[in-house]
Amino acid sequence: MTNNKKNSLMKIRSLFVLFSVLLFACHPENKETQLSEDELNMEAALVEKTAQELDGDHSFYILPSPLQIASIFKKSGLAYLPGLINPSSNSKKYTVSFSKSIGIGLYSADVAYCVINNQTQESMNSMKALKQLADEMGISSVFESDALMTRFERNIAKEDSLVEILSDIQMELDVFLEENEQKHIAITIFSGAWIESMYLASKTVQSKKNGVLSKRLGEQYIILSNIVKALKKHKEEIAGFPALLKDLESIKQIFDQFSFITNKGADEEMSENTGVSDEEIKTLTTKLEEIRTKLINGTI
Amino acid sequence: MKKIFLLLIICISANLLISTSAYAQCEFKKMVKANKSNMKPYKYSGAAYNDFIISNESINIEIEFTAYAGQKFRLLFLYSGKYNDEVKISVYDRKSNFKTRKKIYEGGLASATAKSEFEPPKTGNYFIEYDVPASADNKGKVACVVLLVGYQETE
Numbered sequence: 491m492t493n494n495k496k497n498s499l500m501k502i503r504s505l506f507v508l509f510s511v512l513l514f515a516c517h518p519e520n521k522e523t524q525l526s527e528d529e530l531n532m533e534a535a536l537v538e539k540t541a542q543e544l545d546g547d548h549s550f551y552i553l554p555s556p557l558q559i560a561s562i563f564k565k566s567g568l569a570y571l572p573g574l575i576n577p578s579s580n581s582k583k584y585t586v587s588f589s590k591s592i593g594i595g596l597y598s599a600d601v602a603y604c605v606i607n608n609q610t611q612e613s614m615n616s617m618k619a620l621k622q623l624a625d626e627m628g629i630s631s632v633f634e635s636d637a638l639m640t641r642f643e644r645n646i647a648k649e650d651s652l653v654e655i656l657s658d659i660q661m662e663l664d665v666f667l668e669e670n671e672q673k674h675i676a677i678t679i680f681s682g683a684w685i686e687s688m689y690l691a692s693k694t695v696q697s698k699k700n701g702v703l704s705k706r707l708g709e710q711y712i713i714l715s716n717i718v719k720a721l722k723k724h725k726e727e728i729a730g731f732p733a734l735l736k737d738l739e740s741i742k743q744i745f746d747q748f749s750f751i752t753n754k755g756a757d758e759e760m761s762e763n764t765g766v767s768d769e770e771i772k773t774l775t776t777k778l779e780e781i782r783t784k785l786i787n788g789t790i
Numbered sequence: 791m792k793k794i795f796l797l798l799i800i801c802i803s804a805n806l807l808i809s810t811s812a813y814a815q816c817e818f819k820k821m822v823k824a825n826k827s828n829m830k831p832y833k834y835s836g837a838a839y840n841d842f843i844i845s846n847e848s849i850n851i852e853i854e855f856t857a858y859a860g861q862k863f864r865l866l867f868l869y870s871g872k873y874n875d876e877v878k879i880s881v882y883d884r885k886s887n888f889k890t891r892k893k894i895y896e897g898g899l900a901s902a903t904a905k906s907e908f909e910p911p912k913t914g915n916y917f918i919e920y921d922v923p924a925s926a927d928n929k930g931k932v933a934c935v936v937l938l939v940g941y942q943e944t945e
Binding site: 550551552553554555557558561562565653654657658660661664665666668669709712713716759762764 | 818819822826833834835836837838839840851852853854855856858860861912913914915937938939941943
């Protein structure tokens, strides 16, 4: 064997040994037996995150969609009353992130209300205002997925298709906010949507007496209690939360005086019959109007 | 020398890939997209996203959602992760501090999905519990669970 050949063989041997050592060091099984410092830090962060989310009461709450609430109200006789929804021109008034999020919520409820009542032009106007605010908030990618906005425009006269599209938009929005750790925005948006939905339904009950719809309005006490809990959990983190919380608590105080709450059993959240009297509706609507006026003008 | 350098680069890259992939398994968007069709004909109501590292202690998580009388619900549980044991799922009509609470659904989530459907007798908050047993080999493992809630109007 020549010297050259010997050298080549030595090099190959050395490389083989080095490769074996490195391959062993890279093996995934080896990773599992001992977590690296980075992994331990990540684990600690994840555990801490989980603990924060659990926040003592060890529970998470899933917010319903504005479309779902509109659907419940519609089934119970929610009628379309012209001139009630938030004008799309108001979107210019929302200049900060918090009021923009509230605005997205208001328009979400309005779009749902218009779609289920076959108000095509109003649906489109509210959706455009919503999209504009989403663009300004940097969440327009929600609409880009599956060309949702284009699909909305193309199907503007088909209620069933629009309902499907709204459902998809909500899903995209939720997953976007989750992945970007912006749950507080989801709570803000939903608060705006809930107040607008309640306003639209209470106005309908006031103009056309409807026992079934007023019962459905009463049921919303559960949702209100859950929003209040969520806002309390995050009130130190977001500038607008304390004021919003105060307003929602003032609505809850009104609900707390309703007979279906004062007559509830000790182990119940509310009595099964959530019927609301005319007088109670009047008080509730006045309060909702007062708060909604602040929200639509971006002054909260 | 060039070969050794190349080998080192490959190994470092592989190492980085392995360490980051362990913590990047909760690709919620992908999980949701892949299972969106399984929600049909139900419409999307909301979702809960949970990621956790299971090691030598079991984990119990409670998720709350509001179900309305007059609507039917589909709960779709999606799972992804290195954890091999079954995550136990229970759905109750009341919070855990009520002795009178009834179990509406019980099941296990060991593979990609599990599904439950129910029609609530009355409007109220319902509670889902995940019981995640400790990892058998005591090694920290990532698990990702997504719950999609869908609704449909009853006739």
